[in-house]
């Protein structure tokens with residue numbers, strides 16, 4: 001349970017304070033495709049008032065969610081992880097629920113995210129109302145994110161990436 005876990009909006013100070021824990025958790029959660037210190041620091045630029053750190057009652061980092069706005073009305077979750085070793089369940093849910101609240105307060109319209117097919121994490125997102133993007137919408141999404149050149153990663157026989165969207 002996560003009652004004692006507080007969520008902080010990430011900023012330069014708290015990212016630097018928890019940077020070693022962020023790198024450690026990222027390594028455990030993502031294994032190969034890990035972020036460097038710089039990735040964490042870049043993600044709280046002007047565009048990002050949506051990134052969150054989950055801190056337990058002992059002041060330990062137990063999860064994080066990094067997200068940024070694009071296309072005026074949308075937020076993209078670029079990274080989320082929770083610490084399985086903490087013995088707490090529900091951290092991921094708490095992070096996504098808080099993001100949804102922040103987005104609604106700020107009148108945003110959509111939350112998007114991507115993951116590799118191999119992660120099989122769709123079940124986690126479906127509980128909030130995220131759904132897979134249809135082929136037609138994928139093109140618009142790739143245009144909005146200036147990633148049209150990567151079309152084949154998302155559509156066709158060699159596709160490896162799944163995109164999900166939640167309309168708020």
Ligand SMILES: CC(C)(COP(=O)(O)OP(=O)(O)OC[C@H]1O[C@@H](n2cnc3c(N)ncnc32)[C@H](O)[C@@H]1OP(=O)(O)O)[C@@H](O)C(=O)NCCC(=O)NCCS
Nearest residue numbers: 029080081082089090091092093114115119120121123124
């Ligand atoms: C995805 C992640 C952040 C979820 O956080 P969490 O704290 O485990 O999530 P919760 O405890 O709130 O789980 C809520 C539900 O989602 C399910 N769930 C959690 N992680 C899941 C996963 N990787 N795949 C499928 N279902 C998952 C849980 O079983 C639970 O389902 P239930 O209510 O039916 O029991 C966490 O598993 C993680 O850090 N994974 C590694 C990194 C990763 O894959 N990130 C996502 C990349 S897009």
